[in-house]
Amino acid sequence: MILTPTTSNTSVRTDEPGRRRRRRRPQLSSWLFLAPGLVFLAVFLAVPFAIAVRLSFTNQRLSSPLPRRSVGWENYRALWHDAAFRRALTNNLIFAAVVVPVQTGLALVLALLVNQKVRFVRFFRAVFFAPVVMGIAVASSVWFLLFDRQNGLVNGALDLVTFGHVHPQWLQSTHTSLIAIMIVSIWASVGFQMVILLAGLQDVAADLLEAAEVDGATPLQRFRHVTVPSIRNTLVFVVTMTTIFAFRLFDQVYIMTQGGPLGSTDTVLLELVKVGYERQQVARACAISVVFFLIVTAITVVQRALVKERT
Amino acid sequence: MIRSQHRPRRRVLTYAGLCVAALAFLGPLLFMIVGALKPGNRVLTESASWKAFVPTSPSTHNFQQAVDRGSFLLLLRNSLIVSSITVVLGLVVNSPFGYALARFRFRGRRALLMAVIALTIVPFQAVAIPLLYLMSGWGWRNTFTALIVPFVANPFFIYLFYSFFLNLPRELEEAARIDGARQGRIFISIAVPLARPAFATVGILAFLASWGELLWPALITDDINVRTLPLGISVFRSVPPIDQGVILAFVLLAALPTLALFVALQRHFIASVARSGIKG
Amino acid sequence: MDADSSYAFNYAWSGDLQPIENCIPAALKSDLLPSIVARGSSAGHQWGVGLVDSGVAMYASKKALTKAGVRIPTGYKDAWTAAEFDDVLSKLKSAGYVKPLDVWKNIGKGEFYPYAYAPVIWSAGGDLIDRSTYKTADGALNSPAVVKAMTEFQGYFKNGYVDDNTDSNAFTAGRSALSWVGFWQYAAFKKALGDDLLVLPLPNYGKQPAGAQGSWQWTMTKGVDPDVAWKWIAFTMQADNVAAMAKANSGVPALQSVLATNDLYGPTGGLALIGEALAKGYSVARPPHPAYATISGAVAQAFQDVIDGKDPKAAMDEAVSTIDGDLKANDFYPLPG
Numbered sequence: 001m002i003l004t005p006t007t008s009n010t011s012v013r014t015d016e017p018g019r020r021r022r023r024r025r026p027q028l029s030s031w032l033f034l035a036p037g038l039v040f041l042a043v044f045l046a047v048p049f050a051i052a053v054r055l056s057f058t059n060q061r062l063s064s065p066l067p068r069r070s071v072g073w074e075n076y077r078a079l080w081h082d083a084a085f086r087r088a089l090t091n092n093l094i095f096a097a098v099v100v101p102v103q104t105g106l107a108l109v110l111a112l113l114v115n116q117k118v119r120f121v122r123f124f125r126a127v128f129f130a131p132v133v134m135g136i137a138v139a140s141s142v143w144f145l146l147f148d149r150q151n152g153l154v155n156g157a158l159d160l161v162t163f164g165h166v167h168p169q170w171l172q173s174t175h176t177s178l179i180a181i182m183i184v185s186i187w188a189s190v191g192f193q194m195v196i197l198l199a200g201l202q203d204v205a206a207d208l209l210e211a212a213e214v215d216g217a218t219p220l221q222r223f224r225h226v227t228v229p230s231i232r233n234t235l236v237f238v239v240t241m242t243t244i245f246a247f248r249l250f251d252q253v254y255i256m257t258q259g260g261p262l263g264s265t266d267t268v269l270l271e272l273v274k275v276g277y278e279r280q281q282v283a284r285a286c287a288i289s290v291v292f293f294l295i296v297t298a299i300t301v302v303q304r305a306l307v308k309e310r311t
Numbered sequence: 312m313i314r315s316q317h318r319p320r321r322r323v324l325t326y327a328g329l330c331v332a333a334l335a336f337l338g339p340l341l342f343m344i345v346g347a348l349k350p351g352n353r354v355l356t357e358s359a360s361w362k363a364f365v366p367t368s369p370s371t372h373n374f375q376q377a378v379d380r381g382s383f384l385l386l387l388r389n390s391l392i393v394s395s396i397t398v399v400l401g402l403v404v405n406s407p408f409g410y411a412l413a414r415f416r417f418r419g420r421r422a423l424l425m426a427v428i429a430l431t432i433v434p435f436q437a438v439a440i441p442l443l444y445l446m447s448g449w450g451w452r453n454t455f456t457a458l459i460v461p462f463v464a465n466p467f468f469i470y471l472f473y474s475f476f477l478n479l480p481r482e483l484e485e486a487a488r489i490d491g492a493r494q495g496r497i498f499i500s501i502a503v504p505l506a507r508p509a510f511a512t513v514g515i516l517a518f519l520a521s522w523g524e525l526l527w528p529a530l531i532t533d534d535i536n537v538r539t540l541p542l543g544i545s546v547f548r549s550v551p552p553i554d555q556g557v558i559l560a561f562v563l564l565a566a567l568p569t570l571a572l573f574v575a576l577q578r579h580f581i582a583s584v585a586r587s588g589i590k591g
Numbered sequence: 592m593d594a595d596s597s598y599a600f601n602y603a604w605s606g607d608l609q610p611i612e613n614c615i616p617a618a619l620k621s622d623l624l625p626s627i628v629a630r631g632s633s634a635g636h637q638w639g640v641g642l643v644d645s646g647v648a649m650y651a652s653k654k655a656l657t658k659a660g661v662r663i664p665t666g667y668k669d670a671w672t673a674a675e676f677d678d679v680l681s682k683l684k685s686a687g688y689v690k691p692l693d694v695w696k697n698i699g700k701g702e703f704y705p706y707a708y709a710p711v712i713w714s715a716g717g718d719l720i721d722r723s724t725y726k727t728a729d730g731a732l733n734s735p736a737v738v739k740a741m742t743e744f745q746g747y748f749k750n751g752y753v754d755d756n757t758d759s760n761a762f763t764a765g766r767s768a769l770s771w772v773g774f775w776q777y778a779a780f781k782k783a784l785g786d787d788l789l790v791l792p793l794p795n796y797g798k799q800p801a802g803a804q805g806s807w808q809w810t811m812t813k814g815v816d817p818d819v820a821w822k823w824i825a826f827t828m829q830a831d832n833v834a835a836m837a838k839a840n841s842g843v844p845a846l847q848s849v850l851a852t853n854d855l856y857g858p859t860g861g862l863a864l865i866g867e868a869l870a871k872g873y874s875v876a877r878p879p880h881p882a883y884a885t886i887s888g889a890v891a892q893a894f895q896d897v898i899d900g901k902d903p904k905a906a907m908d909e910a911v912s913t914i915d916g917d918l919k920a921n922d923f924y925p926l927p928g
Contacts, residue, residue: 037408040464156359199585261899
């Protein structure tokens, strides 16, 4: 997320007489305002993360009478050599490499379309956003049937268009399963990015566009030289968010494939659940958590650098 | 308004694009609705052709089954309990936090603000396993508490409140302060009503996230009495006898509450999501 | 506490359970099916007791088998051999069944795979773990005989004999002539096929034909007063209750006295074969061991991978390495105390 601390206008009017007299008051009550949040953040976010780091250097199990012992970097070393984990990470990377540009591009096209001043545009906006509201579990369950290799609607449509020449095995084949997951993911969440980009587009100054038109710029030139630079930060935000979502990929594969066939749709978070919950190897799952955190942090850092560059 | 000599052509192109895209989005939705009305054994056998969109011998049998066999109402109740408490607690906890950061001057304010911003990076999934470990030890598995508390305080929501209050004119609050009102009163009776858009944004975003959460319930619950809808869908899909008609009815029922809410509050939903992205 | 029996022994080992054997009245104990005692026992103690047991079978259409001209087994003693079963599949295919076999792939790997497919391993003389030491799965889960059986199993998919069964209707709609699944499908199948329905043993992969067993069971958590538990168990395990429970979910009643008069699993019932498997010891319990959750996951993954075309030897070796890694990480689960 693009968060830059803004400190402007926070310190106005400190010299006001009525304020100065009660100087101690805000000090105390501010902590009362903060206390509930601080407790929740500490107990359910900061401390667990510290524990994740700590446990990743032990052999802790979910439930075990054996004493915990320190194992150094063993969990990380094991992860590095774990073929399933590497496969999962690779899948996340491939997923991100395809979905980020495609989904952002589609979201931008949809946003441009629903930014036109035509009738029924609110209806179309709602239609494109509906899958986001429904939730991934619902979307995945429906697409699971659409992708059925024998009777699915997707293959039915492909048969019609290609006269039966293209008949992918979709979720049953290692070659196509990840593609199917990508399609579901884009379908289910492109509406979210569309809305964010739409908000960016609506902030593009109309007079700039008009000036460009008066100067004889074609629509494509206007888009390239006026619109895109204006929504640059929004685009960076959307790309970052989609990249992070790509590494968070879980719901679709949990419901549609459980990572199969042969690990072709396994993901980092699916491994996290398999290792930490099904096999109860908490320590090793904590190592996965830390690696996952580092990946997400790296993406965020890159994004912030990009945003700062020109603003 | 942009005047263009290509306006009619552009309008046709726009509609063409909108309609093609709408087909891709409405097709699966229509398939779900039609399939939910069909006998289960026809859902797939008729799905590779135009028949996928025709409710042949429609009945409400599947919905009846989803309720009876899938315990839909129990799962719906659980989801409503978890999501509503998560949203309400989230608003109660995050809004004063953001307000304090924006309005009060106290030692460590800047450090705290930086810490909140830093914490927005930590994804929940990175703390799920240690939380599972902690909560198992506390005996919190299969409780609503465990499903709710990790999602109450949210650094991003705190930041949204913070930036909203920061940009809110403070004259009204100052006037009340001169009248001698206490901080708590000023916050509740003046700042909160003015911040309705921020509350709507955070409420809707928190609701969408909580309603759709699958990973955490899959870790911390294995009891249908606390199971929420997304996990309920996942479990029900694999419990024999597997009937595709009933499954579609089940997921349609699961989607209806949020879809209805969305239709009623469309403008707010879209505005909320839009607001989540344009900060900064 | 009502626990999925797969995880009960991990709870027991973690010290969350107390043994239950002293809470079971002697008369009740002698009436329990051997499979129920076996399923609830580990490390010399009985930790759990179930009201019902379960089983898996090869359901078949008599007409289809007759049309294909294949021998119809009468019980466990003359089950099809693996080679014979291949022949059955190929003849059924020639007789017009494009996808003659349904193994309920659509249920997904979960606990169904280790439950319903593990008989392949047991029948070949293998096991999910070496039960003489409980220190390794090597040699039990990946023995040449097991790999051979898994290769047979994989052949059904490679040769295109298996229906995807996405709609759960492969057998009832007549696409498949054979359905490899648990007791719970009996009622639906009987309704669809009537007198045409046959209940057969799974094929024999070498040593002897095998079945599956196990269901939910009562366990007793630490801190529960044994006297209260005794009364509770004695109450729920009354013949009437067991019969009612068995009727409600069509499971196998856990008491021999009830089984004898059960109209489904009794000697003349439609699922007599499953009753026979449990009473005569063809059914094998999944290993009562604290590592079962890991074993189950690893075996499920191995079956999934074999179905998806992975080399059977590699799939079984990988499962062994997952299981052995878990055993080692837990110091081979030393007995508490």
